[in-house]
Amino acid sequence: MTVDPAPAATVVPARILRDIVGHACMAPSVHNTQPWSWHASGNTLELFADTGRRLAVADARGRNLVISCGAALHHAQVAAGALGWEPTVTRLPDGDDSTLLARIELTPATPSPDAGEELQAIRDRCTDRRRFTSWPVPEERLRHLAATADEWGGQAMVLQGPSERIRTDLLVGRALDRQATDEPLAEEQRHWVNHSARDGVPGVVIPANAPSDAHLRTRFGSGLLTEPERELEGSDGLLVLRGASDDSPAWLRTGEALSALWLRATREGLSVVPLSQVIEVDETRERLRGEVLHGMGMPHLLVRVGWLAISRGALPRTSRRPLDDVLSW
Ligand SMILES: Cc1cc2nc3c(=O)[nH]c(=O)nc-3n(C[C@H](O)[C@H](O)[C@H](O)COP(=O)(O)O)c2cc1C
Numbered sequence: 225m226t227v228d229p230a231p232a233a234t235v236v237p238a239r240i241l242r243d244i245v246g247h248a249c250m251a252p253s254v255h256n257t258q259p260w261s262w263h264a265s266g267n268t269l270e271l272f273a274d275t276g277r278r279l280a281v282a283d284a285r286g287r288n289l290v291i292s293c294g295a296a297l298h299h300a301q302v303a304a305g306a307l308g309w310e311p312t313v314t315r316l317p318d319g320d321d322s323t324l325l326a327r328i329e330l331t332p333a334t335p336s337p338d339a340g341e342e343l344q345a346i347r348d349r350c351t352d353r354r355r356f357t358s359w360p361v362p363e364e365r366l367r368h369l370a371a372t373a374d375e376w377g378g379q380a381m382v383l384q385g386p387s388e389r390i391r392t393d394l395l396v397g398r399a400l401d402r403q404a405t406d407e408p409l410a411e412e413q414r415h416w417v418n419h420s421a422r423d424g425v426p427g428v429v430i431p432a433n434a435p436s437d438a439h440l441r442t443r444f445g446s447g448l449l450t451e452p453e454r455e456l457e458g459s460d461g462l463l464v465l466r467g468a469s470d471d472s473p474a475w476l477r478t479g480e481a482l483s484a485l486w487l488r489a490t491r492e493g494l495s496v497v498p499l500s501q502v503i504e505v506d507e508t509r510e511r512l513r514g515e516v517l518h519g520m521g522m523p524h525l526l527v528r529v530g531w532l533a534i535s536r537g538a539l540p541r542t543s544r545r546p547l548d549d550v551l552s553w
Contacts (some may be wrong), residue, residue: 234279240268247343249299253292253295258274260292262549267329271293273293273325282403284375287475290476291474291482291525297480302343314326315476325472325476340412351542352536356532361460363482365494369494370382370485372485375484376484378481379467381462382462383516398505423543423545430445431446432449433445443544460530464527465482466478466524475524498526
């Protein structure tokens with residue numbers, strides 16, 4: 225049997241592949257480590273975990289690394305759809321222990337109807353650690369964000385009740401305190417602040433004064449970003465992203481869900497800040513699972529969601545590695 229060659233029009237132009245990967249690399253990643261690499265071949269893009277960029281102390285199992293790659297995988301799918309290519313994703317095609325996290329096959333399609341807004345959300349999204357306004361995020365909006373995460377294979381839980389919020393706040397504070405006295409971990413963290421012109425967290429995006437509420441303190445301590453005085457309250461929304469298991473397939477889905485939630489929030493004018501420390505510390509992760517999730521699922525990431533003051537200044541963008549460093553052919 226002979227198979228007709230695919231019409232020339234179905235070949236993805238190299239500039240489109242570069243554009244998709246370029247947008248994927250705008251994804252958030254733990255400490256802006258950008259722990260991924262991409263391989264393009266024909267109509268296929270492959271996403272690999274760059275394990276050399278794993279945080280050896282804070283992320284020994286690679287949870288945050290795979291979540292970060294999952295976020296890039298979701299960004300890639302959104303960008304492909306917006307640019308007129310339907311992505312079909314095979315996750316972990318070589319098994320759970322492989323560094324090949326996903327293979328994306330691209331076929332021609334009509335660009336998604338809100339392509340412009342989707343690409344803009346990828347460009348606009350950032351981690352803005354400044355305090356939110358006291359204007360609460362309506363529960364309905366938080367549930368809508370959680371539903372968006374769930375549509376992408378995540379399991380998001382809104383923390384609404386006062387007791388679960390207080391417990392979570394205490395656990396976040398405990399995790400921060402535990403990590404503050406862990407010198408190898410603190411050293412690893414310092415290493416990634418102002419790391420280079422292409423990765424790491426620049427001091428200019430870290431608030432200068434760490435707030436007193438535990439979940440509002442940033443892991444990076446006090447930075448250079450000054451904020452004007454104004455009346456603020458810690459009335460932000462809290463969501464836990466969790467999974468049925470605590471392994472690569474589940475983390476990858478959580479990363480995709482995080483990205484879906486975050487891009488949706490960005491389009492709605494909401495700000496999202498991940499808080500991974502309470503998950504990184506074994507004791508607090510286990511207590512979060514038992515005392516807040518009541519054993520229903522394994523916690524992967526905590527995120528806070530809120531409104532930033534309209535009068536706030538624009539935040540400088542964190543940098544990214546050059547495309548040619550992360551994309552091979
Ligand atoms: C898995 C994961 C964990 C993260 N954990 C934290 C955290 O604990 N605290 C924090 O301030 N930011 C956290 N971030 C945000 C990253 O620091 C941020 O995405 C990165 O510096 C790139 O900046 P950008 O999001 O503005 O592009 C996390 C991001 C990811 C994907």
